[in-house]
Amino acid sequence: MRGEFVDVNGARLYYYAAGSRGAGEPVIFLHGFPTSSHVWTEVVPLVPKGHRVVVVDLLGYGRSDRPTGRDVSVRGHAERIIGLLDALAINYAAIVGHDVGGGIAQTMAVRWPTRVSRLMLVNSVGFDMWPGREVKVARAMLPLTRHLPATWVLSIVRTDLMRGYLTSDRGAHSVEMYLRPFSSPEGRDAFMEHMMALDSAETKAIEPRLKDIVAPTAILWGAEDPFLPVDIGRKLQTEIAGSTLSVVPDIRHFTPEEAPEKVAEVLGQLLTR
C-alpha cells in the first residue's frame, strides 16, 4: 500500500493505492462528509484479488488540500475525480461511494457513463432526501458559529457523528481522526465550506437520469442509519434498473467500518456481474 499526492487542476489530492493489478477493472473508493479514506480501511484488504484499488481523500478532507474557495459540491468533487482518473490513466473503473461519496458516484455514472464500469452505493445521499434536519439547522446558524472556536463547533459535530456508530469505542477513535484536520481556525473555515456545500441540488438534478445508468449497480445500507434512512436506498433501487439492495441489520451509518465483511461480500458479487 502506498500513498501519493496528485495535482488535479491546481488542487493536491491524496490517495493510496492497494490491491493487485490484474484482469479486473480498477476499484475507486470515495468517502463522504466529514470523513476520509480511513472509512474504507477494513474493506480494502478484502477486495477480491486482481483489481487495482484507489482510495481517495476528497478535496478538503484527510490529507488533501483545503478547499480555499474551490467547488466542493457533489458535482465539483465528481469533476475532480474524473480528473484524478485521467491523472492515474484509469479509463474505466468501478466506483464505490459512501454518504456524499455515493452522490459523487451517482453523478459520475450519469454524467460520465463511459468511465464507470460498476457502481456501488453505501448509505448514500440521494434525491432531495438529504441533508438531514441537523445539518440544515447548523447551516442556518453558520453566521454565528463561523465565529466560534473550532473546538466548540467540533464538540457538537463529534456528538452528532457518534450517533452513526453502533460501537462507541470504534466511533470515538474514527471521529477523532476525521475531525483532526478541522481543529485549527483554518480547518474550521474549511469545515464551514463543506457544510455550505451539503446540498441536494445535484442529486435532485440527476434523478430523472438514474434510469439511464447501465453499469451494474449494488446498493448497501445499514438498517439503522440515523442520517440517511434506508428509504433512500429503496428509492435508488427502484430508479436504477437491475440494481440490488442489501440491508444490514443493526448497523447505522458507518457500514464500511462496522460491517466491512458485508461491504466486501456485496462488492465481490458486483465485480462478477
Next chain:
Amino acid sequence: MTSQRLDAMRAMVAKNPNNPLARFGLANEAIKAQLYGEAAEQLRLYLASYDDEGNGYGRLADALVHLGQVDDAREALRRGIDAARRFGHPTMANEFEARLEELGE
C-alpha cells in the same frame, strides 16, 4: 449473472433503440461474455449517435482486435485519441497512442 445482465441489456436496447447509453451497456455485457462481434456492432451504433469522450473508442478497438480486424481497431484508436484530447483526457490519448504503436503503427 453475466448472461442475465446480457439479456436485460438486450431487452433495454430493444425497448429503447435510440438510447445510445443502452447500447454502450449492452456492448460491455457482450465483451464480458466474449461476444466481440455483438460488442463491436453495438459500440459502432453507440459512437454514431453519442459524443464519446474516448473510452468508447478504446473499447471498440479492444473488441475489433479480438475479431482480428486490426486496421479497424487502429482507426478506432485514432478517433479515440481525437476525442480524448478534445475532452481534456491527455493520459487516455497517450494510452491509445501506445496501443496504436503496439498494433504496428
